[in-house]
Amino acid sequence: VYIDRLLYKGTLLSQRYISPNLRKDLHETQIKTVELTAEVWRKRLFDISWFMRALNEYIARAANKEDDSTGHFWEGRFKSQALLDESALAACMAYVDLNPVRAKMAKTPETSDHTSIKYRINAAKVGKTPKRLMPFVGNPRQKMPHGLPFTLPDYLQLVDITSRYIHPNKRGKVEHNLPTILERLNIEHEHWLTLTTQFETCFKQAAGKVIHLEQYAHNQHQQRVQGRQSAMRLLG
Template identity: 55%
Template sequence: MTKAREQQICLDATPYYHCVSRCVRRAFLCGKDQLTGCDYEHRRLWVEERILMLAKTFAIDVCAYAVMSNHYHVVLRVDKAQALSWSNKEVVERWHCIFKGNLLSQRFIRDESLDNAEMSVLKGIIENWRERLFSISQFMQLINEGVAREANSEDQCTGRFWEGRYKSQALLDEAALAACMAYVDLNPIRAKMAKTPESSDNTSIKRRIKKAKSSNSPNQARQQPADLLAFVGNPRKTMPKGLPFRLQDYIELVDWTGRQVRVNKRGRIYDDLPNILERLHIDQNRWLSVTTDFEVRFKGLVGRGHVVRICAEQFGLKQASGVRSCKALFGS
């Protein structure tokens, strides 16, 4: 049975979510349709640009993404505190980057005077916009709407392009976050769309590696891609906003994982694994299992077994599904 969206997203439990949106029926997002011979590869850039453009407007950070032939993956971090800190004017300015707003908001942004009644109405509207600017549902809807319009215009047709609902998985701890990001970044390699992470077009890992090549200190947040959530190193007392890993560790981890899961190459498992696996207490074999079948093995909540049980109540769930898989792969 389909779960209500409020049972899949709870910012009090975690700000990190893995979302997947797929095309309906045989609709092709990108790549070459073997049946018709049509090449839709250029649409991949539409999705990538829209994800990164909306992230600049929303209080939502992009941790990882991969644009595939008939679906795309994003790993998002919702920054509710940032949205709540915005002034009314900043909320309106951000909303106007996407929509025209209304007569009151247009007058407000031009610094025209509004009487008390008009200001009261506008404040209510602004608070609604504020909430929508840190809503994953709104974020995913705007990605899909924009791409669907362009695709339907190009195909000279109308009708639904995407499935009605996107898939959402809550990532409850560092182990789940690292595993999911690696799973997303390696999607093109598993689908034989690319041979290496740095050659996998329209992915976050390629964007990070390209920037790292031209940086003197790639592990420093300010020298990483500005449109992606930065890696800020291992957790510590004064932890800045960002992913709780070192960029170098993560890139090495993705590269090592990619070599192990390739179907046409057996590759041995090295003894000197990246530090990130040791710190997260994840066994080599369990890690490979997680990053190969992430969507299949896990449902809504992903993390260590006891964390899933604790957070289930926050999500309004009477019973947390997938606890057994989480305990087996991440530990209890």
């Protein structure tokens, strides 16, 4: 109830509920109604869809007021996808880090504002690891520490080579070996480019190899394994 009051006005009943003077006059059924409503509000606190709805409304109101216009701020709904293995994780990370390059807002990944790769590079230049980002801990092994199962040099090389293929002014192919991470994940070159330029359209609710998609569908009690064809074609 109190969180709702901070973000929204709440209902007339909830406003009376949080007021010590007015609450004592509420009937038992009214108090029960507020408590049931509070349960709904608590669930919204960890609901991504509700968070994005609230965020979109706030930004849209501000943007429309500034531009003297109306309508939605974002073109479409957001997508929430589960990343089930290292292949999907690497592809999604590169996809997001290269968004500014694809949008022609930056010439290189290291000059892309508001990206994790730029943040990691700036920290690495002074010999530090970003505190707000999950660290790279190297190749998968026994007694694996908590972190991303790659090395930072491998990931930087991966993103750099990928960016050369999708950069609008560099249409030719780079004639050198594929990065170590691609060989380790056993993803073919053409398939990797598809993943890192069309990641959101390749998968639905979850992304990963077929075996992981099947396990995900089983855990979610889904009769169909969504994304099976994309997984077989792109991730092997």
